[in-house]
Amino acid sequence: MAGTSPSSTSSRPAVETRQLGRVYKSRKDVVVALQGIDLSVKQGELFGVLGPNGAGKTTLIKILVTLLLPTSGQAWVDGLDVVKDYRALRHRISMVSGGENAGYGLLRVREQLWLFSQLYGMSSAAARRRIDELLERLGLAEVGNRTIAGLSSGMRQKMSLVRGLMTDPRVIFLDEPTVALDVGAARDVRNEVRRWMGEDPTRTVILTTHYMQEADELCDRVAIVNRGEVIAHGTPQALKQQVDEDVIVDLQLEPGRPLLDALRAIEGVGAASAREEDGIDRFSLLLADDAVLPRVLTTVEGSGRRVTGLVRRQPTLEDAFVKLVGRSLHEEDSSGDGA
Amino acid sequence: MGLAIVRGWQGYWVAVRLGWAISSNWTRPFLFIVYSILRPISMALILAVMYTVITHNSAAARPYLAFLIIGTAFWSFIQEGVSEFATGILEDRGRYHMLKYTYLAPLGFPVFLVGRASSKLASASASVVIVLLVGTFALGLPINPLTIDYPLLVLACLLAFVAIMAFSITLSMVLLAGRDSHGYGEIMAQFLYLFSGAIFPISLLPGPLAWLASLSPLGYWLELCRRAILHGRVYEMFPQLSDGEVLARLVAAVAGTVVLGYFTYLLSDRMARRRGYIDMESSW
Structure with a gap:
């Protein structure tokens, strides 16, 4: 099949990149954001991407979720080429970015979440059940009928997580999901991510984070990215060794x-x-x-x-x-x- | 395939609801209704007063008054549709920070955009009725609801809807691939205003521009609307063409617009992803 990762379905990685690169060119400047990225993430893994600001983590995520085209190399998510099969791939993934005030402020929390479920083709009744379940788990049930403009940034962040999880994607990309959250809210988010993965052993999470303790606690494996390159990867234990x-x-x-x-x-x-x-x-x-x-x-x-x-x-x-x-x-x- | 259509339809209606919620909730319902009624009335009256002053309200110029009022009435579909598309992109990007999420949703971004812009159809339709009522009762246009050729009017409007959506998707995708896109929606709407025969016949445009305007479906659509409402008692832009011939030209122009819009969509979508502009932050 054109554009499909060469690995067989059963052993197919959730994410695979080969010599992936991205260069930003402007009239004044050429910035190499990513170069020669080779990664393979197994199905069911919680994989962390760590790196300082500007290391290329978000660029990598943006390519994998089809928001950005690479300038070299190839990448597959759930066996689909991120460039050629991007339409089919969008049915299987979702993305949640932290640190942003995203949401249609005039809508109520449940309304917005239901709206997104419809953009993903979920049945209305199933979506409502799933939304209620996730709101309950993340401690948002009481604010479900409140307008989004009235939510704190932590609540908005949790609502974004509900949006990302409710469609049950094969792979979810969490870009700094706990940034700027208080300790309790960050713990709720981490717990929910782990619980969501536990519901289906083939679900995969790609997580970027600034918090080393979070990566150590959550991730099965991590890659350390610096200046656009993966300089090490392995389990947190192996890296600590x-x-x-x-x-x-x-x-x-x-x-x-x-x-x-x-x-x-x-x-x-x-x-x-x-x-x-x-x-x-x-x-x-x-x-x-x-x-x-x-x-x-x-x-x-x-x-x-x-x-x-x-x-x-x-x-x-x-x-x-x-x-x-x-x-x-x-x-x-x-x-x-x-x- | 059937399921995909059902899901697409379901997603479209959700986008319509979202568009309506956003466009109607910026103020209290009473003010929203007052604004929605006064806006088209003032637009029509300004043009009517200008016309009366210029023509001294002569009887010979009555068919042109009908031309002006009907053109202005139906123009609101373009104004509302095109501007809502542009506003949708700008709001989702700069105000709500939701653009990347709606863009990535499997429904397909164009369907989402069409849904959001369709929400304006209700207010645009109300605007058409209000302006026509003003034309009939305040300006004395001989409009009779019982003599309107409704099949022709509905068919022309359905085709125009497709064309406006194609125009607007094209514009939206260009906005998506652009760094600074404030005001483009209004510029596009004003550009189409001049080239569509809404307030003056396209034959008055300089030669090459008149030729360009003749490729647009909007002139044929407005011509059919005028004929359907006031056949024989309104100034015609294409007197040498029968209704069927105008309709045929409208169909051809709509098809051309759709093809052009589709290829522009593909190109702009790729350009936006290549430049990394889809999740770009912008001021609001």
Whole structure:
């Protein structure tokens, strides 16, 4: 069949890409958003795509959901070519993007969801049942008859998730679905995604997220994307093993002059990242062994900054990410110094 | 196939409901009704006053008054249809942030757009009736509901509906593939206003433009509407053509518009996906 993934149906990947690339050209600029992406996601997997801002995650999702054409390579979702078979593919997928205020504000929650169910060809009665069920599960049953304009952003986000799940797609693409949600709402979303997958073992989720803990908790496998390329993929456990032999230290310092580049320059410091929280600079350091720590402390002392906390801890997915990418998810992609 | 048609129809009606909900809920129902009635009346009266001043209300010019009023009345279908298509794209993209989701729905984006724009048919139809009533009772046009050729009128309007949808889908897809598309709907509607024979015969246009206008189905449609309502008592744009010949030209022009619209749709859709404009954020 033209445009169909070569894999047999039974072992067919939910998502497969071969040398997938995307270049944005303008009169002034050429931006390589994706290059040489080779991925294979199995049916029933919850697959995470991690990367800093501008890494190419959303571009990848946009190609896979047929919103954007690739400039090179090929991709298949549920065995269908995203370029040639895009019409048939749209029956089998859905997409939910986080961090946007999407919704026809004049409509009521149930009305909008029902409307979408009709655009997907669901029977009206089945759609109403499914909508009620999902609203109940996500704690939105009480606001089902409220207009969308009156919902909080968290409620809107959950409503978007209901829209994505209610049509029972073969593959759902969740682009930062918990961004800007409070802890409870984010937990509800994660629980529902897992429960939805549990209803049918062939359902597949492709998730992009900024939250490493979320990826670690939810994903069966993850791919780390940086500057348009997949630089590592595997289970969260396998990726964490890459930093298993490192000594991981969290340092808390009072604010002061920039120190990150100086710490990275110390022999034996594999990677370092920094973030500021509540007026305190927090550094995570991957050290080759315990002998590196005194050199780190000497450097800090030399900078005139005071240590307010020091903890040695177990490796996380974020540590693996920092080691692979060279910076944390929260840092901008530049050579400038951080905290 | 049958199921696909049923689902397509079901999706179309949902889009009609959405369009109606959005276009009628911007204010309180009372204000909406007042606005919907006053708008077409004021449009018709402005033209009628201009006409009266220019012609000194001479009896010889009465057929042209009928031409003007009927053209203006039915023009509301184009105005409402075309502008609603454009507004649908702009609103869904910039205001509701729903464009990518409706675009990706399996129903098919053109069906969704047609549904949203069809919601305006009710207000456009009301506008036609209001303007014709004003023409009859305030301006003395000899319109008699019992002598209207309804089969011809309905057939012409159905064909025109297809053509307007094709025009509008073409415009919408061009909007979809464009970066800055504010105002294009109104520009297109005004462009069609000049080229459709709504307020003056297309033969008054300069040569090449008159030829271009003769390819459009809108002039033939308005001609048939005028003939169906006031046969023999209205100025005719194509006096040398019989009703059947005008109808044949309308059918041919509609077919051409549909083919053109289809290929523009394919091209613009691909261009929008190549440029990555479908989920583009825009100001509202």
